[in-house]
Amino acid sequence: MTASPKGRICLLPRRARPFFAGHPWVYRASIARIEGKPDAADEVSVFSAEGAFIARGLFNPSSNIVVRLYRWEDEPLDEAFWRSKIRAAAHLRGGVLALGDPGAACRLVFSEGDGLSGLTVDRYDRWLVANISSLAVHKRREMLLEILREVTGCEGILARPDRATADKEGMARGDASILGNIPDGPVGVLENGLKYEVDLVGGQKTGFYCDQRDNRKAVARFCAGGRVLDLFCYTGGFSLNALRHGAASGTVGIDSSAAAIAQARRNASLNGLDRAEFRAADAHEALADLAEKGETFGVVICDPPKYAGQAKDREVAMRGYRRLNAAALRVLQPGGILATCSCSGLVDRASFAAMLGQVAEETRRPIQILEQRGQAADHPVSAACPESDYLKCFLCRVG
Known part of the structure; x- marks a missing residue:
């Protein structure tokens, strides 16, 4: 496959600044014209409306991201x-x-x-x-x-x-x-002194969520002596860290995937933490059932999947986060800790914090944000691409 440019992408006026700054995604709305006849996956060069070279990238006319940029020197992607x-x-x-x-x-x-x-x-x-x-x-x-x-x-x-x-x-x-x-x-892998089994072939995404490594340990500091509810627990990462660091009253992990729950139980046994309880259930239904039974927890962890995959999903996603966190507070003890996460890159930290303010108003319970955390350091954030700062993990005390 040749690395020489097969086309020239010319941008509209006043659209080039993010790309000069290093943002890698060129959407169709920024493109004035395409010169040449590049095929999907071909290498192309991108130029400003004034004709200044910006970067080299790879072309896909069918994608929302028409060009992905990789090299800001006029050199080949070889x-x-x-x-x-x-x-x-x-x-x-x-x-x-x-x-x-x-x-x-x-x-x-x-x-x-x-x-x-x-x-x-x-x-x-x-x-x-x-x-x-x-x-x-x-x-x-x-x-x-x-x-x-x-x-x-x-x-x-x-x-x-x-x-x-x-x-x-x-x-x-x-x-x-x-x-x-x-x-x-x-x-078998080792993280924070705990053993996990990772299914490379059948697991979600790549099999494990390394981005929460430091957050699992951080949340565990607040779990000593209390009972912990771990929603969307996958294979038990937050639950096992909580038990290892003193959740004396036990943990309850909830996930809709029966395969993930089975693996979570095996991970608990690997670490001699059989006090961990795991249930295959829908998180919202489980929260409603727990609230109806009057069960409460000292720590509630919410780590849902991505709610906003595209910009048009953002408003619906914010309503989903609000609904989830309001339901979580129904089973959280006064003075308890809410660890709530969003892995949607389209939801920024300010919006996520504002959502918690709405939850506080709706539930009539004060929420103090103790820590605002993100993904682990092996998921570095590009300063030129704010979307790469995708993971929010807020540790809150709820009155």
């Missing part, structure tokens, strides 16, 4: 370029953050956060799982997987299209690739 970006990402995790220990789980490549829009890679011990959200990256996957194996020395890589964006990008959801060997069963 194999050497991709290798340098992946090496830099790996050095950040291993050389700077010291997350490369045997058995560790970490995000090795974080898409826009590492200047590799459309490519997310998680490392689980000696294996990698790549989640691809760009057709152009997907078409370069053989080269990228070889570079990943060369840089990391891993035993095997599983790469698959991101389910949420596959249709929009023109990728077949089931078009997975394997390089090397992938284990038949789950892989």
Whole structure:
């Protein structure tokens, strides 16, 4: 596949500033015209309305993001370029953050956060799982997987299209690739002194949520002596941290996925924390049932899936967060801790905090925000791309 530009993308007047500043997403609404005849996944150059070169990127006329930008020098997006970006990402995790220990789980490549829009890679011990959200990256996957194996020395890589964006990008959801060997069963990893099994093939996203690593430990500080409700618990990360750090009255984890609940129970047994209780149920229905029975908790954790995948979903998402958190307060003891999260990049921190203010008004219960946290450091935020600051985790005391 050639790395030379196949087209020239000319922007509308007064649309170039974010891209000169390094934002990687060029939407159709910013484009004045396309010169040449680039095909999907071809390399293109982007220019301002005045004719100034901005960056090189990859083209997809079917996507909401028509061009993803990668290089702000007028140089090719060749194999050497991709290798340098992946090496830099790996050095950040291993050389700077010291997350490369045997058995560790970490995000090795974080898409826009590492200047590799459309490519997310998680490392689980000696294996990698790549989640691809760009057709152009997907078409370069053989080269990228070889570079990943060369840089990391891993035993095997599983790469698959991101389910949420596959249709929009023109990728077949089931078009997975394997390089090397992938284990038949789950892989064991260690995080915060706790053991977890990760299903590389059948798990959600890449199998585990490394972005909440530090938040799981932070929430556990408030759980000593209390009873904890862990909503959308997946495979038990918050619950097990809470028990390890003193949730003497036990934990109740709720998730709609029966497979996730089964894995959470196995993770509890792996760590000798069989006091953890897990239930397969809808979180909203479970909250209503708990409230009707008069059950209460000292700590309630809300870590729902993404509510806003597109800008048009934002208003509905905010109503969803408001409804969820108001329901959570019905089972939270006075003076209890609410740990509430949003992984929707389209919902900013100010809006999330304002939503909590609305919940306080609706429930007539004062909410004190003690900490505003985000994703772990192996999910770095690009200053040029605010959307990469996607995870909000607010720790609140509720009167």
